[in-house]
Amino acid sequence: MKVLVIGGAGYIGSHVTREFLDRGHEVTVFDNLSSGLRENLFPEAVFIHGDILRYEQLTSAMRERGGMEAAVYLAAFKAVGESMVKPEKYSVNNITGAMNLLNAASETGLKYIIFSSSAAVYGSPAYLPIDEKHPTNPENYYGFTKLEIERFLAWYDRLKGIRYASLRYFNAAGYDVEGRIKGLEQNPANLLPVIMEAARGMREELRVFGDDYDTPDGTCIRDYIHVSDLAIAHALALEYIAKNGESLTVNLGSETGSSVQEVLETARRLTGQPIPSRVVGRRPGDPAKLTASAALARELLGWKARHSDLETLIKTSWEVYRNVPLGK
């Protein structure tokens, strides 16, 4: 299929692009390179340097190569803390960007959209593991933008027949299991890249945000999902909506909880690095425990996390970080 990957030069986008290419799709990457990297591009994919906020750039990209059939939307801002301080930035980029995408799809006849949504749409868990029937009550503006976009998608499905897959990721981590992607996220705030930077000596230490939670070791538990598993799910989701002519919304998680302490200790063991750490106060808004039910993705897509054990998450990340020239 002819697929436009919007944000295809980014961390998740490059993994999705690789997976779609491997499956024989004709991929065009559309990215403004604001956080995406040229080194994440593949020669087999056409690259268009464009901005989702420039409507005419988007429609013209969708008309390339005889017309795109599907778009994967991965060009959103995703820093939860920042979204609470600068909601304007998230409104414009995430929501206006999504509206442009939907209108451009409608104008050019693009049929399918794969949307990267988030577990942040649920807010604090009322029960665990979280399934798709769990109430949605985002507690940060970032999660709110994701939920609003899901609602727009549902309306355009109904009114315009654009089918979509909304994929609610839990904690994305790791690097391509075949080692083909090496671009580092700039100024990361998520646990795994922060641990990797500390292991490589690119930062002083990991600050552990609280060890007095109601969990076995006192640190927070999350459901880490490997980006290669996420990428596979995107391809299966596109196949599903194209084949069945119906949209879907599913969680993507490993269904396994790991604590901050466990991730840190496993990283120390696998990297052989000391990884200095220090316990500091809790980070506002962190629930003690979050884990996904991925039963629906299993049932509808035949998908299951295969690379999301801590060892693979850490080894594939370390393979990238240990080769970073120091001073970078």
Ligand code: WQD
């Ligand atoms: C994981 C755990 C921290 C950094 C976020 C979004 C969520 C989704 C995934 C996109 C927590 C602890 C972290 C550090 C630490 N994003 N931690 N020191 O907050 O679970 O989820 O990313 O859709 O919506 O909220 O991920 O990687 O920031 O934190 O102790 O320097 O690691 O407290 O327990 P989070 P995270």
